[in-house]
Amino acid sequence: MRRLSAITILFTFAIISINIDSGSLEEASSYSNHFRGSHQGYHYPQKYKKFESRSNEIVAEDAFHKLFNEIKTQQKLKTATSYNNRDIFINRNKTRDEESQLEFSYNENDRYGPPRWKDINAQCGGRNQSPIAIDTGFVAVRENAQELIIDGVDLVPQSMKVENNGHSLKLSFKYQNDQKINISGGPLKNPFILDNIHFHWGSNTSGSEHVINDQRYAAELHMVTYNSIFETFEMASQDPMGLAVLGILYEYDKLYTGKDNPWVKFITKVIKAHSTYTETNWVFPIRDIIKDVDFRGLLSYRGSLTTPNCSENVLWMLSTRPIVIKQNELVELRKLRNDKGRRIIHNYRPLQDTNGRTVTAYKYK
Ligand SMILES: *[C@@H]1O[C@H](CO)[C@@H](O)[C@H](O)[C@H]1NC(C)=O
Ligand SMILES: *[C@@H]1O[C@H](CO)[C@@H](O)[C@H](O)[C@H]1NC(C)=O
Ligand SMILES: *[C@@H]1O[C@H](CO)[C@@H](O)[C@H](O)[C@H]1NC(C)=O
Numbered sequence: 377m378r379r380l381s382a383i384t385i386l387f388t389f390a391i392i393s394i395n396i397d398s399g400s401l402e403e404a405s406s407y408s409n410h411f412r413g414s415h416q417g418y419h420y421p422q423k424y425k426k427f428e429s430r431s432n433e434i435v436a437e438d439a440f441h442k443l444f445n446e447i448k449t450q451q452k453l454k455t456a457t458s459y460n461n462r463d464i465f466i467n468r469n470k471t472r473d474e475e476s477q478l479e480f481s482y483n484e485n486d487r488y489g490p491p492r493w494k495d496i497n498a499q500c501g502g503r504n505q506s507p508i509a510i511d512t513g514f515v516a517v518r519e520n521a522q523e524l525i526i527d528g529v530d531l532v533p534q535s536m537k538v539e540n541n542g543h544s545l546k547l548s549f550k551y552q553n554d555q556k557i558n559i560s561g562g563p564l565k566n567p568f569i570l571d572n573i574h575f576h577w578g579s580n581t582s583g584s585e586h587v588i589n590d591q592r593y594a595a596e597l598h599m600v601t602y603n604s605i606f607e608t609f610e611m612a613s614q615d616p617m618g619l620a621v622l623g624i625l626y627e628y629d630k631l632y633t634g635k636d637n638p639w640v641k642f643i644t645k646v647i648k649a650h651s652t653y654t655e656t657n658w659v660f661p662i663r664d665i666i667k668d669v670d671f672r673g674l675l676s677y678r679g680s681l682t683t684p685n686c687s688e689n690v691l692w693m694l695s696t697r698p699i700v701i702k703q704n705e706l707v708e709l710r711k712l713r714n715d716k717g718r719r720i721i722h723n724y725r726p727l728q729d730t731n732g733r734t735v736t737a738y739k740y741k
């Protein structure tokens with residue numbers, strides 16, 4: 377059985393306090409801080425700052441609506457002439473941008489280690505980068521949010537493309553009749569279509585990219601999606617509102633003796649960097665990967681891709697309910713090799729400055 381994690385409990389306290397105390401953010405924070413003992417950042421200026429940033433967020437959302445409608449109109453015009461359905465199995469030449477991305481690494485001392493990613497693409501030195509550390513005692517709370525839904529979570533794919541891209545294990549799915557998995561609800565104003573899922577892990581049991589309440593989880597699954605107002609992932613990637621990533625945390629549980637995650641079966645087939653293969657027999661629905669994860673208390677903020685080009689057009693959503701990973705599964709992930717032929721021991725990016733960005737928790741009706 378899944379253990380209740382510390383963050384779940386903390387978060388629940390924050391939510392409960394809102395119900396009791398008429399929904400103010402301050403109450404949530406002070407209750408949660410009280411629960412955790414003193415918090416050095418909790419004083420009047422901090423409160424004020426929080427209100428300020430919350431109102432900024434609302435302004436930003438109005439702007440989003442406006443932009444969304446504009447894009448939709450433009451998009452409709454484009455669609456008529458240049459409909460070009462993306463096929464994940466097409467092998468095309470790499471662009472210059474993609475080529476230079478191959479050089480980055482996760483080792484501080486390498487020529488293109490994390491501190492030097494900004495030399496590959498200046499965006500990596502931007503002010504809205506990911507991942508970040510989140511303190512659930514200091515988040516805005518959105519009441520009466522729509523539940524986050526993954527539409528097609530039980531669809532069995534026709535085939536799956538399994539890839540070692542030199543930095544991670546990446547899976548993409550192809551469904552019958554060109555169906556697509558999409559997610560909606562939570563902070564999303566319209567459906568976002570799944571492009572791929574991939575993983576981040578560490579040399580030990582601390583390998584997630586995002587850190588919540590000072591805890592770095594064992595690993596992190598990223599479901600990369602793009603705004604369905606665009607025809608393709610590539611087109612959405614160019615747009616300031618184009619992408620959303622749903623992050624699911626893995627918690628190491630040494631007592632867990634359940635079945636292996638289904639992706640474990642594939643890893644040995646893509647040990648070498650840039651190896652790919654297509655599985656058509658042993659295919660499974662997304663549900664088999666994300667299990668019974670639920671999205672109550674989803675955290676969301678605006679950030680970036682966590683690998684070069686670090687494009688700052690990602691709406692982040694993080695589940696606060698981790699799912700289980702086992703030691704042997706972490707060991708399997710670390711068997712993958714990078715471009716230099718070395719094992720990918722860890723592939724999480726160092727924490728980035730929030731620069732005052734607001735994180736919002738979405739509470740369902
Ligand atoms: C890829 O590059 C090669 C060599 O530069 C070229 O001959 C080929 O036409 C290119 N293919 C595509 C699909 O652009
Ligand atoms: C979302 O996915 C479901 C199930 O595959 C599908 O019925 C629906 O049309 C999709 N919506 C969009 C906008 O792609
Ligand atoms: C994992 O390794 C990192 C870096 O080497 C270290 O900072 C961290 O404390 C370790 N975590 C655990 C749980 O051993």
Ligand SMILES: *[C@@H]1O[C@H](CO)[C@@H](O)[C@H](O)[C@H]1NC(C)=O
Pocket residue numbers: 473609610613614684685686687
């Ligand atoms: C960033 O990279 C993605 C592919 O990973 C690409 O589609 C996008 O156009 C790039 N964005 C910018 C602003 O260069």
